[in-house]
Amino acid sequence: MFTQDPPNRQARRESKRSAVLSVARSLLASVGYEDLSLRAVARGAGISPAGMYELFESKEALLDAMGAASSAAMSRSLRAAARTAAAPCDRVVAIGLAYVRFARRQKDDFLSMFTRSRSPRRSLDQDVPADSPYALMRSAVAELLDPKTLQRADPRTLEGFTYGFWSLVHGMAMLQLTTLAGFHGDFDEAGQLVLRAYASSLSSWKPRARSAKSRCK
DSSP states (O other): OOOOOHHHHHHHHHHHHHHHHHHHHHHHHHHHHHHOOHHHHHHHHTOOHHHHHHHOSSHHHHHHHHHHHHHHHHHHHHHHHHHTOOSHHHHHHHHHHHHHHHHHHTHHHHHHHHHTOOOSOOSTTSOOOTTSHHHHHHHHHHHHSOHHHHHHSOTHHHHHHHHHHHHHHHHHHHHHHTTTTTOOSOHHHHHHHHHHHHHHHHHTOOOOOTTOOOSOO
8 A cells, every 4th residue: 555755745735835825915916805715716726625725724814824924035035135234234224125125026925914914913022033024123223222222221112113113114115015106216225315314323322311402302
């Protein structure tokens, strides 16, 4: 009696899963979330509805998997960009530009990460996976700050600065994918200018005493 080699079964399953995710991304872009169905995805991937449900038991499970795959792809892009920069300021700029370029290059993947999926993190008390895009951005921001200053600061400081960094690059990405999609301009140059100003400002940050004067009120 012959039995199928388990590694072969696993490889076939992963191959089907990859095909399903690819079809689902294309369909999501063309029909939207409401009209996306597991049966339509199964038909496009060339598998039976029963085979589809063995891979993903619901549309939500499929969307979660799409988001996870897109997040992993983005992490690879950000990590590769970080390796090209030696200085902390340059690393923040490189990661920020890589984030926006990923959104432009892989629009469907990018949008699938944020359209329906929610962060599993519910508070600052919970940490994030070390290889997630957010963790990579947080690490880059931490390298900009003086270690002693950061140690004395409120524990929420690093998270707040990372949130600002994320908001900055995500806003750039969304504008370029939507309102400014037809605008002809050097977005990379503008992005580099803004990100370098952000990184430069952050690198010299010190906790300000309440009585300190500032031009920014």
